[in-house]
Amino acid sequence: xxxxxxxxxxxxxxxxxxxxxxxxxxxxxxxxxxxxxxxxxxxxxxxxxxxxxxxxxxxxxxxxxxxxxxxxxxxxxxxxxxxxxxxxxxxxxxxxxxxxxxxxxxxxxxxxxxxxxxxxxxxxxxxxxxxxxxxxxxxxxxxxxxxxxxxxxxxxxxxxxxxxxxxxxxxxxxxxxxxxxxxxxxxxxxxxxxxxxxxxxxxxxx
Numbered sequence: 001x002x003x004x005x006x007x008x009x010x011x012x013x014x015x016x017x018x019x020x021x022x023x024x025x026x027x028x029x030x031x032x033x034x035x036x037x038x039x040x041x042x043x044x045x046x047x048x049x050x051x052x053x054x055x056x057x058x059x060x061x062x063x064x065x066x067x068x069x070x071x072x073x074x075x076x077x078x079x080x081x082x083x084x085x086x087x088x089x090x091x092x093x094x095x096x097x098x099x100x101x102x103x104x105x106x107x108x109x110x111x112x113x114x115x116x117x118x119x120x121x122x123x124x125x126x127x128x129x130x131x132x133x134x135x136x137x138x139x140x141x142x143x144x145x146x147x148x149x150x151x152x153x154x155x156x157x158x159x160x161x162x163x164x165x166x167x168x169x170x171x172x173x174x175x176x177x178x179x180x181x182x183x184x185x186x187x188x189x190x191x192x193x194x195x196x197x198x199x200x201x202x203x204x205x206x
């Protein structure tokens with residue numbers, strides 16, 4: 001027999017007969033049992049279950065290492081979450097992508113937040129932090145249409161980041177480089193070992 005009175009008065013528990021008792025401990029809070037059930041296709045609504053299958057396909061096509069989930073919430077939204085990562089310590093860099101989309105059933109709109117964090121740490125520290133917000137966008141209650149919109153947003157964001165990297169290389173980074181050395185002449189690198197400091201580079205003794 002289990003004790004229906006929880007040790008914590010603020011925690012609700014559910015006890016059933018031996019024939020109906022779940023495999024979870026009797027002291028497991030109701031909200032935990034519900035949360036576990038919502039993560040399986042059998043207990044999801046048709047739209048959530050379809051979104052979960054489409055999200056799995058999307059993740060496998062675009063992200064080598066990722067974790068994802070579709071979770072109905074209590075306030076009438078469906079959360080679509082994905083976290084992808086790639087770690088390369090041998091090359092001194094790590095990267096992680098996190099996305100959260102909310103489909104609002106009452107207004108049939110999709111909102112989202114995308115975050116990218118890349119850290120390069122060979123001989124120093126360089127970190128890229130990028131965040132993109134998806135404003136409320138009207139969207140039919142169709143898993144296929146929702147995931148097409150998700151793929152479109154992520155592809156556009158990646159293209160935007162690539163253009164930004166190009167501008168850095170040709171703009172800001174290039175402007176930081178000195179066009180010519182202090183002698184105002186190009187260095188002949190094949191002869192650099194034969195240069196004598198203070199004479200050929202510095203113009204001789206003064």
